[in-house]
Amino acid sequence: MDPTLAFPLLVGLIGVALFFDFLNGLHDAANSIATIVSTRVLRPQYAVFWAAFFNFIAFMFFGLHVAETIGRGIVSA
Numbered sequence: 001m002d003p004t005l006a007f008p009l010l011v012g013l014i015g016v017a018l019f020f021d022f023l024n025g026l027h028d029a030a031n032s033i034a035t036i037v038s039t040r041v042l043r044p045q046y047a048v049f050w051a052a053f054f055n056f057i058a059f060m061f062f063g064l065h066v067a068e069t070i071g072r073g074i075v076s077a
Helices: 003-038 044-062 065-074
Strands: none
Touching: 003 044
């Protein structure tokens, strides 16, 4: 493959993957918020804050196991 085409293609594929991951995360957050709001456990404003807070700090409690597996276990250097 032509090197002048390979790098932009690689960057584009990584961009598409990150965009998909972002959208997938939005869907997961929306599902969890909808469940909490529909059962009237929390008001919508509190549910959004709750989801955002725990999505942001989750790595502190659960670590970076998925990222480490991809970095070490699947892709060989």
